[in-house]
Amino acid sequence: MKKGYYILILCILSVVCAYAQNTQTADSAYSRPLIDVLHDIETRFGIKIKYDARMIDGKILKYADWRIKPWSAEESLIAVLAPFDYKFVMDNGKYKVKEFEYARTTEAEGKKFLDYLETLYSDKESWEKRKAELKACLPKALRVSPMPVKPESKIILTPKRKYDGYTVENFAIETLPGIYVCGSIYKPAKIKGKCPVILNPNGHFGNGRYREDQQMRCAIQARMGAISVSWDLFAWGESLLQFDGTLHRLSAANTIQTINAIRILDYLLALKEADTSRVGITGGSGGGSMTMMMSAIDDRITVSIPVVMLSSHFVGGCPCESGMPAHLCGGRTNNAEIAAMFAPKPQLALTDGKDWSSSVLGLELPYLKKIYGFYGAEDNIENVHFPTEGHDYGPSKRTAMYRFIAKHLGLNHDMADESKVTIEKELQMHAFGENGEKLPANAIKGKEALLEVLKNVGVID
Known part of the structure; x- marks a missing residue:
């Protein structure tokens, strides 16, 4: 009895060992280090792959060789990187491995996205239905509908500085209880009748709104006959008197900056010299x-x-641009479709060859032309593309902008002489004094106070 029992045990053990050995053999055949697989893809397709070694070292890829698509390096990379929630982007001719980004895809995916969107509408009637859906959703997703009640405080204005053909005064507006946005208003030196109004929201360029090119374009707009305004991003510039710069990357920054823009426009259009049309x-x-x-x-x-x-495959990587779920409206949208919502009014997209806007000529512009075509207004959507330039608002882009606003806002292009502009020092552009000594007593400070206000006004739950 014991002998039979031992024989049975030995048989079972031999089966288990054989199974384990076979499993180990199969596993070793199909699982490989990710770094080795990437090297194989480089060799097979003659490409270069960039990556942070900390992302790759020690990673084991199951069914590695089965993921290689011999007809496509990019499809191979998608299959190989997906299990780790990684993706790739093109970086100076090389494939760069990155962690998944909700805000950025590829040009190929952008085309698929636009192809999909075009199945939703084929004429003005169907487009207007889609546009109405987005227009109802976007403000709610941004938490600006309903709009929080505006504080009753008056705008804070500094004395005007007079320059060649224009003036500048700094301002501070309380846009939410205890939360201020600061900026500068540029006006024509001599105002006759009504002036157009131009908003100049700032981007993530070094030195914020104080930088030379931002001042340059606002001053020229004023010289040409417009009331022009520039202001700080949230938790940048003078906003740092209230909030640490890390708070700029809160999702709620997307809402705060939208509220700031709306409040500033409210103020400007209430001026007696402003032309609301x-x-x-x-x-x-x-x-x-x-x-x-x-x-x-x-x-x-x-x-x-x-x-x-402008892009169908990038919606802005900073939470201040895409931190709220606006781009999930309508079952998903993108910046090309959002730009299309402006049709048939005049729109100029300035693009370059060294960032995500490089695809506009062949991809996004034809899509926009089609939407504008629903209104018979193809000529109202324009693009000036600078294939050798990079991500900036440089002289050539400003020149194109000056021509466009002269044409569509009735401004004097003869006054677009940037040599006449005086570039101010940052301290001259402060609304609250050189060291923030004029910050209002009710101004809140810090993350906890910020979150409390945002909760009270319904911006966050």
Whole structure:
């Protein structure tokens, strides 16, 4: 009996060992280090792959060789990287491995996205139905519908500085209880009749709104005959007197910056010299994101110029641009469709060859032309593309903008001489004094106070 029992045990053990050995053999055949697989893809397709070694070292890929698609390096990379929630982007001719980004995909995916969107509408009637759906959703997703009650405090204005053909005064507006936005208002030196208004939302460029090119374009807009305004991003510039710069990356920054833009426009259009029928907006990078969104949700805007930001495959990587679920409206949308919501009003997209806007000529512009075509207004959507330039709002882009606003806002292009502009020092542009000594007593400070206010006004739950 014992002998039979031992024989049975030995048989069972031999089967288990054989199974384990076979499993180990199969596992070793199909599982390989990720780094080895990437090297094989480089060799097979003759490409270069960049990556942070900390992301790759020690990672084991199951069914590794089965994931290789011999007809496509990109499809192979998608299959190989997906199990780790990684993706790739093109970086100076090399494939760069990155962690998954909700805000950025590839040009190929952008095309698929636009192809999908075009199945939703084929004429003006079906497009207007889609547009109405988005227009109802976007403000709610951004938490600006209903709009929080505006504080009753008056705008804070500094004395005007007079320059060649224009003036500048700094301002501070309490846009939410204890939360201020600061900026500068540029006006023509001599105002006769009504002036157009132009918003210049800032992007994530170094030195914020104090930088030379931001001052340059606002001053020229004023010299040309417009009331022009520039202001700080949330938790940038003078906003740092209230909030640490890390709070700029809160999702709620997306809402705060939208509220700031709306409140500033409210103030400007209430000025007796403002022409409410001529309202422009233009900004680069994150300012381009705000340009497209404000143009989509605020019917008061009549001319839109998004700069180095129009794309079907990138919606802005900073939470201040895409932290709220606006791009999930309508079952998913993108910045090309949001820009299309401005049709048939005049719009100029300024793009370049070294960022995500590089695809506009062949991808997003034809899509926008089709939407504008529903209104018989193809000529109202324009693109000036700078294939050798990068991500900025540089001289050539400003020159194109000046021509466009002269044409569509009735401004004097002869006054677009940047040599006449005086570039101010940062301290001259402060609304609260050189060291913030004039910050109002009710101004809140810090994350806890911020979150409490945002909860009280319904921006966050």
